[in-house]
Amino acid sequence: xxxxxxxxxxxxxxxxxxxESDQMGGWxxxxxxxxxxxxxxxxxxxxxxxxxxxxxxxxxxxxxxxGHRAVIEALSPKSPTKILYxxxxxxxxxxxxxxxxxxxxxxxxxxxxxxGTTIEPALAFDAFKQKLQKKYGEKDSCSRIxxxxxxxxxALHDEAIANHYGSLTxxxxxxxxxxxxxxxxxxxxxxxxxxxxxxxxGAKFCRDKMLNTGDLGNSMLVRYAFDRYRLYKKDGCDVxxxxxxxxxxxxxxxxxxxxxGESEGKNYQGIFPAxxxxxxxxxxxxxxxxxxxRNIFETIIEFADNSGANLAAEKATVYAHRLGGIEVxxxxxxxxxxxxxxxxxxxxxxxxxxxxxxxxxNPFDQPGVEVYKQKxxxxx
Amino acid sequence: xxxxxxxxxxxxxxxxxxxESDQMGGWxxxxxxxxxxxxxxxxxxxxxxxxxxxxxxxxxxxxxxxGHRAVIEALSPKSPTKILYxxxxxxxxxxxxxxxxxxxxxxxxxxxxxxGTTIEPALAFDAFKQKLQKKYGEKDSCSRIxxxxxxxxxALHDEAIANHYGSLTxxxxxxxxxxxxxxxxxxxxxxxxxxxxxxxxGAKFCRDKMLNTGDLGNSMLVRYAFDRYRLYKKDGCDVxxxxxxxxxxxxxxxxxxxxxGESEGKNYQGIFPAxxxxxxxxxxxxxxxxxxxRNIFETIIEFADNSGANLAAEKATVYAHRLGGIEVxxxxxxxxxxxxxxxxxxxxxxxxxxxxxxxxxNPFDQPGVEVYKQKxxxxx
Numbered sequence: 001x002x003x004x005x006x007x008x009x010x011x012x013x014x015x016x017x018x019x020e021s022d023q024m025g026g027w028x029x030x031x032x033x034x035x036x037x038x039x040x041x042x043x044x045x046x047x048x049x050x051x052x053x054x055x056x057x058x059x060x061x062x063x064x065x066x067g068h069r070a071v072i073e074a075l076s077p078k079s080p081t082k083i084l085y086x087x088x089x090x091x092x093x094x095x096x097x098x099x100x101x102x103x104x105x106x107x108x109x110x111x112x113x114x115x116g117t118t119i120e121p122a123l124a125f126d127a128f129k130q131k132l133q134k135k136y137g138e139k140d141s142c143s144r145i146x147x148x149x150x151x152x153x154x155a156l157h158d159e160a161i162a163n164h165y166g167s168l169t170x171x172x173x174x175x176x177x178x179x180x181x182x183x184x185x186x187x188x189x190x191x192x193x194x195x196x197x198x199x200x201x202g203a204k205f206c207r208d209k210m211l212n213t214g215d216l217g218n219s220m221l222v223r224y225a226f227d228r229y230r231l232y233k234k235d236g237c238d239v240x241x242x243x244x245x246x247x248x249x250x251x252x253x254x255x256x257x258x259x260x261g262e263s264e265g266k267n268y269q270g271i272f273p274a275x276x277x278x279x280x281x282x283x284x285x286x287x288x289x290x291x292x293x294r295n296i297f298e299t300i301i302e303f304a305d306n307s308g309a310n311l312a313a314e315k316a317t318v319y320a321h322r323l324g325g326i327e328v329x330x331x332x333x334x335x336x337x338x339x340x341x342x343x344x345x346x347x348x349x350x351x352x353x354x355x356x357x358x359x360x361x362n363p364f365d366q367p368g369v370e371v372y373k374q375k376x377x378x379x380x
Numbered sequence: 381x382x383x384x385x386x387x388x389x390x391x392x393x394x395x396x397x398x399x400e401s402d403q404m405g406g407w408x409x410x411x412x413x414x415x416x417x418x419x420x421x422x423x424x425x426x427x428x429x430x431x432x433x434x435x436x437x438x439x440x441x442x443x444x445x446x447g448h449r450a451v452i453e454a455l456s457p458k459s460p461t462k463i464l465y466x467x468x469x470x471x472x473x474x475x476x477x478x479x480x481x482x483x484x485x486x487x488x489x490x491x492x493x494x495x496g497t498t499i500e501p502a503l504a505f506d507a508f509k510q511k512l513q514k515k516y517g518e519k520d521s522c523s524r525i526x527x528x529x530x531x532x533x534x535a536l537h538d539e540a541i542a543n544h545y546g547s548l549t550x551x552x553x554x555x556x557x558x559x560x561x562x563x564x565x566x567x568x569x570x571x572x573x574x575x576x577x578x579x580x581x582g583a584k585f586c587r588d589k590m591l592n593t594g595d596l597g598n599s600m601l602v603r604y605a606f607d608r609y610r611l612y613k614k615d616g617c618d619v620x621x622x623x624x625x626x627x628x629x630x631x632x633x634x635x636x637x638x639x640x641g642e643s644e645g646k647n648y649q650g651i652f653p654a655x656x657x658x659x660x661x662x663x664x665x666x667x668x669x670x671x672x673x674r675n676i677f678e679t680i681i682e683f684a685d686n687s688g689a690n691l692a693a694e695k696a697t698v699y700a701h702r703l704g705g706i707e708v709x710x711x712x713x714x715x716x717x718x719x720x721x722x723x724x725x726x727x728x729x730x731x732x733x734x735x736x737x738x739x740x741x742n743p744f745d746q747p748g749v750e751v752y753k754q755k756x757x758x759x760x
Contacts, residue, residue: 062663076477089627089660090690093716097456120659123689177664238673239619239652247469258664265668268705272619272668272676274654279500280469282752283442284557284638288645288652290748293618296652309503309760310470316755323751325648336473368670371703372662375696380689 005230007223009216015357016211019350024364026173027349030181031204031342038168039196042183045146045166046190050081053144054105057098058188059087059124060112063176064148066255068185071199071341072192073251079193087111087124095127107132108144110191112184114170116149116156119376148183175364177259178349181342195338202342210347220331221347224299225354227329232271232359235327237297241289242275243317244301245310246336250277256348263352263363270361279313290324301344302332385610387603389596395737396591399730404744406553407729410561411584411722418548419576422563425526425546426570430461432524434485437478438568439467439504440492442638443556444528448565450632451579451721452572459573467491467504475507487512488524490571492564494550496529496536499756528563555744557639558729561722575718582722590727600711601727604679605734607709612651612739615707617677621669622655623697624681625690626716630657636728643732643743650741659693670704681724682712 020028049056058068065088072083084098109128113121132141142163149156151169160167168183179185181203186196210221231237242256253275264270274296276285289298298321302314318328331347333340356363400408429436438448445468452463464478489508493501512521522543529536531549540547548563559565561583566576590601611617622636633655644650654676656665669678678701682694698708711727713720736743 061660066664088663089625089657090687090693091626091628092687092690094627118663119689120663238675245469246471247474248471254664261665261668261672265665265670265672268671268674270668270672272652272654272673273665274652277469280441282749283468283498283500284446284634285641285645285653286752287746287748288641288650290645290751291648292641292645292650293652294648295618307470307472309499310472312759313470313756316752316759319755320752324748366667368667368704369662371670372666372696372700375699376693379692379696 005226005234007217007226009222012216012219012222012225012354013213015354016216016350018357019353019363022364024173024175024178025353026171027178027181028353029207030174031200031207031346034200038183039186042168042186042190042196045168045187048166049108049110049146049191050079052106053081053108055084055102055107056081056188056191057084057086057102057107057109057128058112059109059121059128060184061088061118061120062258063179064112064114064121064184066251066258067180067345068188068192070180070252070255071185071189071194071338074246074248074336074341075194075338076248077193079191081191083188083192086128087121090120090123095124099131108146110146110148110188111156112148112188113156114150114176115154116159117154119380146187148187177262178364180255180345198338199342199345202339202344203346204342205339206343206346206350211350221351222354224329224331224347225351225358227327228271228351228355229358231297231327235297237271237295237327239272239274239296241285241296241298242273242301243278243281243298244303245278245306245314246303247277247280248336249301252341252344253277259348259352260355262366264356264359264361266361266365266368269359278317279310282313282317289321289326294325297327297329299329299331302330303334303336303340304332305335385606385614387597387606389602392596392602392605392734393593395734396596396730398737399733399743402744404553404555404558405733406551407558407561408733409587410554411580411587411726414580418563419566422548422566422570422576425548425567428546429488429490429526429571430459432486433461433488435464435482435487436461436568436571437464437466437482437487437489437508438492439489439501439508440564441468441498441500443559444492444494444501444564446631446635446638447560447725448568448572450560450635451565451569451574451718453631454626454628454716454721455574455718456628457573459571461571463568463572466508467501470500470503475504479511488526490526490528490568491536492528492568493536494530494556495534496539497534499760526567528567557642558744560635560725578718579722579725582719582724583726584722585719586723586726586730591730601731602734604709604711604727605731605738607707608651608731608735609738611677611707615677617651617675617707619652619654619676621665621676621678622653622681623658623661623678624683625658625686625694626683627657627660628716629681632721632724633657639728639732640735642746643736644739644741646741646745646748649739658697659690662693662697669701669706674705677707677709679709679711682710683714683716683720684712685715
């Protein structure tokens with residue numbers, strides 16, 4: 001689609017228009033099209049949960065899980081209600097850890113699932129619903145079950161209506177891996193006392209400043225997307241390593257890997273997404289980054305207000321890795337807080353969709369996930 | 381070095397002999413050459429720490445950190461003393477989390493560092509020593525400081541002697557990433573009430589059964605090393621993804637990435653080590669594994685006593701990914717416990733050294749780490 005690999009503002013504008021117009025492009029302008037009443041409703045539900053529950057078990061997997069966990073792990077906010085996670089694996093060991101932590105304390109559950117039929121959250125929902133009913137009785141337990149699901153269809157939707165669960169709807173035009181700033185992420189984040197207004201403000205800042213059509217050629221976002229495309233197509237780099245100098249960004253990295261891996265990894269194409277946390281991983285993956293195969297490039301998120309030693313370590317790392325022959329892309333944000341995380345979510349979602357479009361890949365489907373699910377249904 | 385890429389028992393035997401004879405090959409026969417008195421001493425130190433401390437802050441990075449954390453995260457053992465980790469990054473945010481968790485409770489510290497001069501643990505040691513001295517006084521704090529360091533040299537060694545810290549020595553013929561079953565890993569694990577005898581028994585089982593010179597052609601370990609070599613050299617796979625179906629294996633994966641990345645990633649060579657935890661990551665990296673670029677292969681650790689649903693998920697995954705055109709290697713162990721983890725440590729250390737030898741790479745040095753350290757010293 002592109003031959004000289006330099007940033008082409010006209011091409012970027014056309015592809016961004018395609019993304020915004022896509023039937024799954026609802027996240028693109030979300031920071032400007034918010035339903036104010038829905039945000040109010042989310043905050044009311046959050047206060048209700050906080051007033052009744054020491055724990056909220058968030059049941060979901062993939063895009064219904066990684067985004068809100070990324071923010072909570074990154075910021076460690078203080079809240080009367082601690083968020084626990086379930087339904088993201090089939091491990092009974094993990095399930096029992098959550099049950100042990102709850103003990104005899106008060107808790108509620110939040111099931112986040114478009115269809116309600118994905119096996120991991122469905123099994124966990126069963127387990128925790130039984131636990132609620134045993135503790136609070138069948139009727140009262142209904143006031144401790146919350147769901148975020150499809151607006152009109154599905155098993156979970158029907159059950160929520162029938163039992164008057166507190167519920168939120170997942171917009172039809174937003175896919176799982178692009179949904180962190182929708183109802184999917186905002187309710188657990190509000191319960192955890194994350195400032196969701198600031199998160200949305202950060203996303204809006206990215207939407208408005210990075211995609212100013214008068215200046216797309218200088219946009220850090222557009223440049224990042226074109227750089228990735230050039231590195232992949234021209235320089236033969238098939239692994240991207242996302243790095244930051246804050247260990248609490250571990251789950252943000254996981255969110256990022258789903259976003260890019262699931263958006264680009266199809267038609268036997270796509271950059272393999274990997275991640276590190278420095279300086280920890282300079283003492284493990286540092287040797288490979290310095291002198292391993294040169295089919296990798298590195299993307300570093302810098303928090304400008306990091307400590308002097310940490311910023312010096314970042315400078316030394318960028319210097320050393322460039323000397324070692326790998327290209328390092330840098331994305332700078334002011335601080336590890338809600339504003340910057342909101343910015344980064346919107347930034348990477350948009351850049352990912354743009355990158356995929358440049359490669360000629362549909363950023364919004366996931367046809368490969370079906371093979372495993374089909375075989376799993378056969379075996380169970 | 382090898383041309384038809386099939387398992388060559390004679391070549392394996394020769395390379396294993398080179399590994400065992402290497403001046404850094406001390407880990408190879410460690411399960412059979414243990415100093416029984418040292419194990420006793422480790423257990424005594426552990427009991428002393430348990431009787432005086434609600435927390436033990438383990439200060440170390442890279443090979444002085446990842447191995448013991450891998451076991452503790454995997455098994456969640458119950459102990460009167462909880463292990464906390466510091467000195468593995470330069471993040472003040474992380475340091476403060478540890479300080480907050482300790483609060484006013486009794487604690488001790490264990491510094492694990494060959495030289496004592498690595499910047500991350502050195503800074504953390506300073507911080508926690510001051511905290512100890514403030515709480516217990518200069519003299520009494522000495523009985524709460526433990527070190528695992530070089531037998532004869534270094535700043536940490538000298539300080540330990542001068543102040544009568546409880547101390548253990550790191551064997552000279554074992555490098556950081558091969559040291560988990562030495563004093564480096566065993567003291568924190570004993571404090572955490574991990575059964576270190578079983579851990580060593582598992583390693584011994586691997587050492588004795590997998591490297592039986594009469595049957596190297598059928599050894600799962602030798603086959604794994606040759607398979608990796610073939611996939612890399614013949615099939616153009618430059619990314620290996622380690623997978624298991626237990627989320628608590630997350631830090632084992634981190635240990636494994638250091639082992640392989642730092643051993644192989646030099647001379648612009650080496651397979652890029654990546655990892656996933658399933659089924660969680662089937663909902664994030666699953667799409668890429670199924671239909672992304674085919675320059676990857678997958679290595680799955682199976683725990684045979686996993687739940688039925690989890691084993692079915694594993695079967696479905698192996699089936700789907702092979703159908704998608706990637707090679708899946710399987711390593712089966714009985715159970716997620718000390719025996720199997722000890723086995724896996726010895727298994728991967730030996731297979732890694734053998735793989736690197738097949739590629740013509742020295743598995744025991746890390747020349748690339750110096751560039752970053754040099755620049756860091758300049759900047760600070």
